[in-house]
Amino acid sequence: MDIFSNIFSYSIIHATIRMATPILLASIAVIITQKAGVLNVGIEGIMTMGAFTAIVVSSQTGSWLAAVLAAIAVGVFVACIISVAHLKFKADVFAVGMTINIFAISLSIFLLNSMFGIRGSFRPEDLAPLPKLTIPFLQSNEVLNSIFNNYGLLEIGAIVMVFGLRFFLNRTSGGLRLKSVGLNEMAAETAGIHIDRTKFMALVFSGVIGGLAGAHLSLGYANFFISSMVSGRGFMGIAAMFFSGGNPVISWLACLLFGFIDSTGSRLQAYGVPSEFVMMLPYITTIVVLSVSMWLRKRKSLLLASSVKTTGTHQLEDQKG
Amino acid sequence: MLHKNTYLNTIFSVAIAFLVGVVLILAIGQNPIEVYGELFKGAFKGSLNFGGTLEKFVPIFITAIAFYIASVVKLFNVGVEGQMYLGAVVSAWVGFSFVNLPGPLHMLLCFVCAIVVGGAWALISGILAVRLNVNEICTTILLNYVAILITSYLVNGPLSAKTGISTTPNVADSVILPWFMSPSRANTGLFIAIGIFVLFAWILSRTTFGYKLRSIGSNKEFSNYIGMKSDRLILTGMFLSGGIAAIAGAIQVLGVHHAFLNGFSSEIGFYGMLAALISKGNFKMLPVMSFLLALLRNGALNMQRFTGIEASLVDIIITVFILIASMDWILVLFRERKKVRVQ
Numbered sequence: 001m002d003i004f005s006n007i008f009s010y011s012i013i014h015a016t017i018r019m020a021t022p023i024l025l026a027s028i029a030v031i032i033t034q035k036a037g038v039l040n041v042g043i044e045g046i047m048t049m050g051a052f053t054a055i056v057v058s059s060q061t062g063s064w065l066a067a068v069l070a071a072i073a074v075g076v077f078v079a080c081i082i083s084v085a086h087l088k089f090k091a092d093v094f095a096v097g098m099t100i101n102i103f104a105i106s107l108s109i110f111l112l113n114s115m116f117g118i119r120g121s122f123r124p125e126d127l128a129p130l131p132k133l134t135i136p137f138l139q140s141n142e143v144l145n146s147i148f149n150n151y152g153l154l155e156i157g158a159i160v161m162v163f164g165l166r167f168f169l170n171r172t173s174g175g176l177r178l179k180s181v182g183l184n185e186m187a188a189e190t191a192g193i194h195i196d197r198t199k200f201m202a203l204v205f206s207g208v209i210g211g212l213a214g215a216h217l218s219l220g221y222a223n224f225f226i227s228s229m230v231s232g233r234g235f236m237g238i239a240a241m242f243f244s245g246g247n248p249v250i251s252w253l254a255c256l257l258f259g260f261i262d263s264t265g266s267r268l269q270a271y272g273v274p275s276e277f278v279m280m281l282p283y284i285t286t287i288v289v290l291s292v293s294m295w296l297r298k299r300k301s302l303l304l305a306s307s308v309k310t311t312g313t314h315q316l317e318d319q320k321g
Numbered sequence: 322m323l324h325k326n327t328y329l330n331t332i333f334s335v336a337i338a339f340l341v342g343v344v345l346i347l348a349i350g351q352n353p354i355e356v357y358g359e360l361f362k363g364a365f366k367g368s369l370n371f372g373g374t375l376e377k378f379v380p381i382f383i384t385a386i387a388f389y390i391a392s393v394v395k396l397f398n399v400g401v402e403g404q405m406y407l408g409a410v411v412s413a414w415v416g417f418s419f420v421n422l423p424g425p426l427h428m429l430l431c432f433v434c435a436i437v438v439g440g441a442w443a444l445i446s447g448i449l450a451v452r453l454n455v456n457e458i459c460t461t462i463l464l465n466y467v468a469i470l471i472t473s474y475l476v477n478g479p480l481s482a483k484t485g486i487s488t489t490p491n492v493a494d495s496v497i498l499p500w501f502m503s504p505s506r507a508n509t510g511l512f513i514a515i516g517i518f519v520l521f522a523w524i525l526s527r528t529t530f531g532y533k534l535r536s537i538g539s540n541k542e543f544s545n546y547i548g549m550k551s552d553r554l555i556l557t558g559m560f561l562s563g564g565i566a567a568i569a570g571a572i573q574v575l576g577v578h579h580a581f582l583n584g585f586s587s588e589i590g591f592y593g594m595l596a597a598l599i600s601k602g603n604f605k606m607l608p609v610m611s612f613l614l615a616l617l618r619n620g621a622l623n624m625q626r627f628t629g630i631e632a633s634l635v636d637i638i639i640t641v642f643i644l645i646a647s648m649d650w651i652l653v654l655f656r657e658r659k660k661v662r663v664q
Contacts, residue, residue, distance in 0.1 A: 041458065081644075089648030094397065094458070095598040099643045102591060106636035113631050114349050235462045242456050276474035283463040287449075290460070294453040 011146050012263055020252075020259025021155045022047075022221055022230075025213035026237025027251045028161055029206035034246055035169065036202035037182035042082050042097030043210050044234035045104035048227065050075045050214020052108040055225040056115070059124030064131065068215045075211020076204055078104070083203040087196045101234075108227045123224040130154060130220040152220035154212060161209070165248040178202060210234075232283065239286045243293045254289060261285040331599075331606075333650055335613070338642030345634060356628060360635065363623025364616040370623055372505020376577060378615035379514045380405070380586075383569035384593025385600070385607045386517055391443070391562035392597065393525065393538045394555045396450060400461030401566040402590025403468030404442050408435035408567025410472040413574045413581035414480055416492025424495030431496055432571055439567020440560040442468060447559030451552045469584070476583045487583030498576035508576030517565060522604060534558055566590065592618070592639075599646040610646075614639060 026043050033040040050071040058067035082100060085091040112118045130153045138144045169175040180188040181198045189195050217233075218225045236258055244250035265273075265281040343353040364374050384401040391398035398404075412431040419427060446464060449455040473487070482490040498508040525531040537544045537551045545551050569589070574581055592614050600606035621635030 039458075085644060085648050089650060091644075091647040091649065092598065095595070095647040096644060098399070098591065098598070099595060099640050099647065102588065102595075103637065103640035103644065106633045106640060109633040110631050110637055113633070232463060232466050235459060238456075239459045239463065242459060274474055274478070276470040276477075280467050280470045283466045287455075287460050287463050291449050291453055291455050294449075294455045298453055 008264075010143050012260070012267075013147050014150070015263035015266075016256055016259040017151070017155055018221065018259070019262040020255040021152070021158050022213055022217050022233045023236045023240060023258055024158045024162070024252055024255040025154065025209055025216060026234045027240040027255055028158070028165055028237075028248060029209035029213065030234075030238050030241045031165065031244075031246050031248055031251060032178070032209070033199075033202045033206045034241055035175075035179050035182045036199045037185060038086070038093055038199055038203065039238070040082070040097060040203065040206050041094055041235075041238065042078070042100035043206065043213075043237060044230045044232075045097070045100035045102075046075045046078045046207055046210030047214040047217060047230045047234055048101070048104035048108055049078050050211035051218035051225055051229060052104075052111070052214070052227075053211075054215035055122060055124065055127070055218040056111075058128045058219055059126060062126060062128050064128045064219060067128065067219060068130070068212065071215035072208050072211040075209075075214065076207040079203045079207025079210070083200045086203075087199055105227045108225075112225075112227070121224050121226040127219070127223055129223055130216065152216065154216040154220055157212075158216075159252070162248045162252045169246075169248070236282065236286050239290045243290050245297075257289060258282050258286055330648075330650055331609070331646060334599075334642055334646035334648075337645050338638050341641045342634070342638040345637065346630075349630070349634075351628070351630060356624065356630060359624040359628050360617070360620040362620075363627070364620030368502045369505045370619070372500075372502035372507035373623070374612075374616045374619040375502065375507040375511055376505060377589075377619045378612050379508075379510045379576075380569040380573055380589045381593045381596055381615050381618075382514050382608060382611035383517060383572070384566050384590045385596040385611045386514075386521060387562045387565035387569070388594045388597040389600070389604060389607060390521065390565060391559055392602070393534050394558035395538045395541075396447065396555065396559055396562075397458045398443060398446070398461055398559065398562045398566075399458055399594060400443060400446060400464050400468070400563070400590075401569075401594055402586060402588065403461070403465035404439040404563040404566035405570035405573070405586065405590050406472045407442050407468050407570065408439040409570030409574045409585065410475055410480070410489070410581045411435045411438045411567070412571035413489045413492060414475075416496045416575060417490045417580075420493045427493065428496040428575070431492075431575060432568060435567040435571040436564035439570070440562075440564035443559045443563025443566070444556060447556050450559075451555055465590075472581070473583050476581055480581070482580070489581040491580045492575060496575055497579055498572065500576075506577050508572070510572035510576040513568065513572060517568065518608065525604065566593075569593070595643045599643055601647075613642075617642075 026047060029043050029046070030040050053074040054067040054071040057070040058064055061067070078100060082093070082096050085096045086093040109119075112122055116122065132150050132152055133156060134149045138148050169179060177188070177193050178198055180191065181193060181195055185195055188198075214230075217229055222229070237255070240251045240254040240258065243254045262282045265278040269275055269278045339357070342357075346353040346356050363370055365371050384405060387401050387404070388398055412435040415431045415434050416427075419430065422430065442464065443461075446455075446457045446460040449460055450457040476487050476489055480489045482488050498510050500506055500508050525535065533544070533549050533554055537549060537554050541551050573585060573589075578585060593611065596610040596614050597607060600610050617635055617639050621632040624630060624635070625632040
């Protein structure tokens with residue numbers, strides 16, 4: 001019981017949100033492109049480049065704002081590479097994305113070594129991390145202080161973005177156009193929407209969010225950089241996107257679940273569970289959660305199909321996730 | 322026409338990637354000709370270097386075939402890396418455990434166990450994709466991390482050689498694939514790789530089974546309609562893919578390291594996958610692309626030894642090459658010119 005209450009104390013709320021934020025940002029970035037019909041697997045590479053740029057700029061200029069802006073710029077640049085390759089030169093977006101992921105890791109290793117002569121982790125001393133938000137009058141109470149205070153700028157920002165994205169997708173003409181491209185390209189084109197331009201804008205936007213996610217990783221989540229620091233968070237974001245069918249709010253809940261498992265796991269480690277199993281937990285949870293949600297969705301659509309006596313299987317195909 | 326395009330495209334991509342490399346090398350204040358000279362010397366000169374290239378070629382080539390087989394039935398098996406790790410650790414375990422078996426049987430057992438485990442691992446994603454429409458890119462990638470962590474746990478715990486470094490005990494001498502180009506570690510696994518390639522070239526183009534796989538890949542509904550059991554065939558394809566990836570791991574253990582080393586791969590599986598992707602569905606291009614990637618990677622390691630330039634520079638050149646090779650330059654340029662003419 002003692003172990004149980006130690007693991008699931010109130011402080012796990014903060015830990016959950018902390019762990020969930022990088023995945024959430026990645027998930028927001030891929031939701032946007034998925035709505036335009038592009039599965040952006042290059043999000044990991046964008047995040048790696050963003051994280052690297054942010055920490056370098058932050059340590060050189062001492063300004064977190066400049067670091068964040070630079071990370072966004074680099075994120076957009078990488079997204080532009082992906083869009084030019086995919087949209088203009090008809091490359092398979094999956095191939096480009098996977099290549100970008102390896103490219104980003106190699107480039108950051110190369111630059112770390114040639115700029116600073118460092119191998120492995122980069123821990124600059126004069127680092128300007130992202131600011132944390134505190135509400136002073138809550139500081140007096142230990143529990144409230146833990147739950148509501150000391151959140152990083154982007155930990156709050158990501159939640160705002162979730163609802164912003166939801167508003168954009170459902171309530172603005174731009175969002176509806178974006179979705180129409182993903183749903184039926186030909187119909188959208190007939191309606192006078194520029195397919196490639198819409199996809200390009202979606203990719204650029206995911207570059208912005210991906211850059212922010214990277215900046216958050218190296219300046220908010222941790223105060224160092226290693227080239228492998230994204231380690232699957234981008235793909236967990238993609239899983240959250242598939243889980244929610246592209247709904248930002250449900251995707252956020254999925255990310256919170258991943259974050260919760262992650263933070264529970266790291267507490268279990270203190271009780272002698274081998275670290276490998278603890279590190280496995282978030283990946284396994286992601287797969288299980290995704291599978292269960294797809295199973296429920298399949299059952300629902302089969303029920304629907306049987307009730308209207310159509311085959312309905314092709315509808316299922318459309319929702320592959 | 323299509324094939325001609327692929328070859329032109331490849332040559333073009335290599336040229337551009339090397340130009341990007343020149344810019345990078347100049348940027349860090351080195352002489353590009355010298356660096357490239359070292360790179361090619363490091364890949365070809367002498368049996369040590371050339372053997373090293375062959376040694377690196379084998380796993381990239383086999384994982385490329387593995388990725389290709391899954392892509393025939395329209396599944397992206399990004400998990401080749403993880404399946405390779407599992408195959409490696411299983412073959413290492415069999416290799417040092419059942420030492421009383423006669424040599425050839427023992428070696429066969431190593432490979433069979435590796436294939437079963439790797440194939441089963443790939444089947445997890447396959448079944449989820451076929452039955453529940455779970456995106457297999459997601460699950461295979463996430464299972465990669467799980468597989469690598471499992472092997473890392475095994476090699477540090479139950480299977481550890483207890484020598485202080487993360488490795489299993491050495492496998493029995495009878496199961497070792499001999500080195501044929503000493504002092505390099507090029508081993509007879511090369512012939513296994515070629516065997517797999519020929520076998521699958523034959524299966525895919527000349528057998529009913531291969532025809533069924535291709536048919537499902539190009540039109541699943543039609544194949545269902547004419548009575549193929551498409552789900553089962555897709556799963557078979559995925560199992561084969563995982564099994565082949567595991568063979569790559571087994572060869573790394575039995576032929577190169579003679580034990581399972583923690584984290585031995587350095588993204589071999591990903592390079593294999595990329596080699597398959599830039600072959601763009603052309604099975605005959607797989608050895609060419611895999612060899613190109615292998616020679617660059619091996620050359621890079623030797624270059625690092627002699628010039629002190631980071632090998633990651635070559636990883637950058639390789640990824641730029643893959644990026645450019647994945648694009649359809651010739652097609653687009655050709656089409657643009659046509660457009661101009663029409664106007």
